[in-house]
Amino acid sequence: MGSTRVRIAIDAMGGDNAPAEIVAGALRAQEELEAEVLLVGDPQQVEAALKHHGHASPIEVVPSEGTIEMEEEPLPALRRKPKASINVAMDLVKRGRADAVVSAGHSGAAMAAALLRLGRLSGIERPAIGAVLPTMIAGKPVLILDVGANVDCRPTFLEQFALMGTIYSQYVLGNTDPKVGLLNIGEEPNKGNELAIQTHQLLQENPAIPFIGNAEGRDVLSGHFDVIVCDGFAGNVLLKFAEAVGEVALQILREELPRGLHGKAGVTLLRPNLKRIKQRMDHAEHGGGLLLGVAGVCIISHGSSQSPTIFNAARLAKDAIDNQVLDRIRSSYEKPAVSS
Structure with a gap:
């Protein structure tokens, strides 16, 4: 190049x-x-x-x-x-x-x-929008897909999302050994609706996907998972709820910190910390979702x-190009998944 x-x-x-x-x-x-x-x-x-x-x-x-x-x-x-x-x-x-x-x-x-x-x-039967969210572990974001491209999904769609998410997590987010989870209402393989149960089996049987099990709502931002797959309906609700929680948390910090012992002087001292908190929580820092x-x-x-946000979106696009995400997804479907 x-x-x-x-x-x-x-x-x-x-x-x-x-x-x-x-x-x-x-x-x-x-x-x-x-x-x-x-x-x-x-x-x-x-x-x-x-x-x-x-x-x-x-x-x-x-x-x-x-x-x-x-x-x-x-x-x-x-x-x-x-x-x-x-x-x-x-x-x-x-x-x-x-x-x-x-x-x-x-x-x-x-x-x-x-x-x-x-x-x-x-x-690829259906594309997915992948969104990156911060987790409790600094410098370890989680990729969630789909967050809105497909309201109704089949198990094979979610299997493809998991494979594309694995590649993106490895080559763009820098996770050498990404851990993939399936969004569900419980940890057990037989939990959830028919889509979740069938998808769990597909993910477990695909050797190209480093699947470690179901992820409940409380696990999404824990840092235990690098990629979480779900249908676009649940993903979009999850994304918008997470963004709102981030905004609420920042607003509470702005309101409550000046009321502390040191008042505004304390806020001035904490300003660099507050800036870092905003960077970790603000969706604008991630630029948007990559349509995989x-x-x-x-x-x-x-x-x-x-x-x-637009600057970060351009940076995200450049990272995807520099790391040849499209070519890597293509090659994963051209070769049998069992090859190692």
């Missing part, structure tokens, strides 16, 4: 804070990640945002027309608006002009556009994303 720089297409029109915050995050990504950023959006609005931030380095703006609104049904809207920013961004990857897409827009539209334009990886299973790197960020 030599000295070729990673090229990231960023949907400048997606999200509640587009394009200003998206552009700010993209500029930082181009400067700090040594990546080439392509901003996809309405040229006038994007150029105005660039001018506002007084960017020094040149950045390419790829014109698009319109966006997919949150209330729109993804597939009809994507077909009705072929030049919408998410469609144009996916086309850049399809044509080889970009290596990855980052979008904080309509997550359903981003997934549908990825499937329509890029297609699935061979052997499509034939391209696609990061789906929060609709409320601000510039730090």
Whole structure:
């Protein structure tokens, strides 16, 4: 691959804070990640945002027309608006002009556009969105998938999520021996609904998946698991609940610490610690979820994303490309799983 720089297409029109915050995050990504950023959006609005931030380095703006609104049904809207920013961004990857897409827009539209334009990886029946959450062990996050791409799942889908999650955990999160769990209501193999019971058996029988058993709700953030698989309905509820708990905990800290013995002086002394706490708990630090299973790197960020989230999403995309996640998933399905 030599000295070729990673090229990231960023949907400048997606999200509640587009394009200003998206552009700010993209500029930082181009400067700090040594990546080439392509901003996809309405040229006038994007150029105005660039001018506002007084960017020094040149950045390419790829014109698009319109966006997919949150209330729109993804597939009809994507077909009705072929030049919408998410469609144009996916086309850049399809044509080889970009290596990855980052979008904080309509997550359903981003997934549908990825499937329509890029297609699935061979052997993958359904893609999954993987989200990284902090755990009780510092520096040891947990990857949860699926967190929203598939509300209804079959056991084979969850088996594929587990294999993709294992690869991502190994090569991007740096876990040499990742531990995979299945989200369930009890530790015993026969607990849960039919989906959980059948999936447990599949995961146990697949030698390519380092499965250690069921993970109850209290285990998710314990640090005992590196990857937890579930259907997209449970995963999305879990993700949003975890994000809300993080925000509540931070708010309680802000309110209660000044009431202590040393008051505001104590808060000043603890400010570096509070900053580290926020970094560990804030979902913005993780950038978003990687859509695993499509034939391209696609990061789906929060609709409320601000510039730090977009920067971290670009970093996440670069990590996935640098660590050849797509090629590793492909090769895991090309070879028999029993080979060692």
